[in-house]
Every structure is written in C-alpha cells, then in structure tokens.
Amino acid sequence: MPPRRCPCGTGLSHAECCGPLHDGTAAAATAEQLVRSRYSAFALGDAGYLERTWDPATRPRSLTLDPDVRWTGLEVLATTGGGLFDAEGTVAFRAYSRAGGEGHAQAEHTHRERSRVRRVGGRWVYVDGDIG
Template sequence: MSRRSSRPQRPPVSASSCPCGLPAAYDDCCGRLHAGQAAAPSAELLMRSRFSAFVVQDEGYLLRTWHPGTRPRRVEFDTGLRWLGLDILDVTEGSAFHTTGTVTFRARYSHRRSAGELHEHSRFVRHEGAWVYVEALPTPQ
C-alpha cells in the first residue's frame, strides 16, 4: 500500500533557470525567498518571486507575502494550468526607499492546451518591514 501525501505535488523547476525570468538558478533566486532565507528587497522582486511561487505551487509563500487585509484563506491551484513565463512591463516606486509600489506584468500560461495571458497592474506595500502584495488595480492603458 502506498502512502499519499496531503501536500500537492509541485511541478519540477529547472536547476538552470528560475521561473521568474532572471538569469539565475531557482535555488539562488526565488527559491531562497520561498525558503525564508531572504526577503524580497523590492516590489518587483516580490512580484517575480510570487510568480515563481505560483509555478511551484508554494501556497505558504503566497499567503505570507499577501497583505493580511486582502489575503484569502487559501490559494487554489488549477491542475490544468501551467505558467510559462513572466514579462515585467512597468515598475513604479517599490524600491528600498519607498513604502508603496506598483508592478505591471504579463504572465503567460497554458490551460488545458490553450495559451493565455494574465495582464495585471499590482499594488504592493511595506507591511511590518516587508514587501507584500495588496491587490490588482485597473491596468493602465
């Protein structure tokens, strides 16, 4: 009789590149943030690490980096969805010198063999010293 884990199986991540699109291995990039070894120093890097968390289905990281005022109880992962890539289109503020920031991005995915894109303008704030995701804003034209 086999034992089944109640924890969802995470999709494999290439050792050669991080899903966030930066030229580093996952373990040296977003993997460090997911493991709690470092915190995202900017809103853009938090956005990238959250995209990677969706790729590897790291619900804990997504919830920890979501503002408590807008955080859902759970993150449901669609088993038919595969995240393919992330393009950062614009960043406003969100550096070490700011308390707020926005990131506009395009995330490409495949859902049950159909290609799609999520285009979002996300708002981030510092909460208790760390960057957190607050909400999606209307996408600028």
C-alpha cells in the same frame, strides 16, 4: 545536470533567485522582486508562499492553485516606487500560461496585471491588482 532556472525569468538559477525567498531565508528587497517571486510560486505550486506574501488586509481565507495551469513566462513591463526606501509600489506585468488537463486541448492565456504592493512589518506584501 545544470541547476534549474528560476521561473521568474531573470536567467538565474532558482537557488540564486527566488529560492531563498520561497524558503524564508531572505525577503524581497523591492516590489519587483516580490512580484517575480510570487510568479515563481505560482509556477512551482507554492500556495504557502503566496499566502505569506499577501497583505493580511486583502488575503483570501484560502488559496487553491489549479494543477492544470502551467505558467510559462513572465514579462515585467513597468515599476513605480517599490524601491529599497519606498513604502509602496506598483509592478505592471504579463504572465503567460497554458491550461488544460490530460487529454484536453491546451489553451494559451495571457494575464495582464498592475499589482499594488506595500511594506507591512518591513516586508513587501501583495495588496491587490488591476487586471487587464
């Protein structure tokens, strides 16, 4: 059986891509890598990773993922800053999903966001985003 592809869309296996970020053996090197890994965490239902990579100043008290949402694709549109030597950055993207529980019609959805990220303690974290 071939290795499972990473949901973030790089074409790599999850073990070669976002897996080490999710399991804590590596940290995102760039803003785009953080956003891709967070998308993968949504797709895989990993709320713990989402909480760990959310800026403590803006993180909600709790996070509940909707089990009826199936994330189906990510398209990174643009990045500003967010490189190896930057302290801040933005990543514009489109994320695609389907929602609808068993026995319900599947609704397609496109989430558009321009995420703001920054380094806290040397690690990239999600601050907030402009939706739309």
